[in-house]
Amino acid sequence: MSKKNIFVVEDQAAVREGIVENLNREADLCAGGEAEDVQPALVAIAAAPPDLVLADLQLKSSDGIQLIRELRQRYPALPVVAMTMFDAVGRERQARAAGATGFVVKQDGAAKLVATIRAALQG
Numbered sequence: 001m002s003k004k005n006i007f008v009v010e011d012q013a014a015v016r017e018g019i020v021e022n023l024n025r026e027a028d029l030c031a032g033g034e035a036e037d038v039q040p041a042l043v044a045i046a047a048a049p050p051d052l053v054l055a056d057l058q059l060k061s062s063d064g065i066q067l068i069r070e071l072r073q074r075y076p077a078l079p080v081v082a083m084t085m086f087d088a089v090g091r092e093r094q095a096r097a098a099g100a101t102g103f104v105v106k107q108d109g110a111a112k113l114v115a116t117i118r119a120a121l122q123g
Helices: 013-025 038-047 064-074 088-098 110-122
Strands: 004-009 029-035 052-056 080-084 102-105
Touching: 004 013, 004 038, 013 029, 013 110, 029 038, 029 110, 038 052, 038 064, 052 064, 052 110, 064 080, 064 088, 080 088, 080 110, 088 102, 102 110
Parallel strands: 004 029, 004 052, 052 080, 080 102
Antiparallel strands: none
């Protein structure tokens, strides 16, 4: 079975590294790329499209909602899971309206994150 490539967009390096480590421990998933903001993410995703994008909603220079909208326009079939620490209910509504396939709160932990990614990959 081939591993599904997950592209991680997270501005906090320590959080991003932890997510990448967790994904790489899974038998069916791996971190296929990472970026800390929207523009580097769009460039990298265009160069090597992943199976799914995991996007933080609070980024350095922009909002993750912008990234989700852009990905939805460019890659309509690409699953996107949004994640946040803040105002989960309000942000989930915004993320889903922008086209997110799934949503997870960072505090829910690695098992919930992985389960949400798997569910989004299955459609």
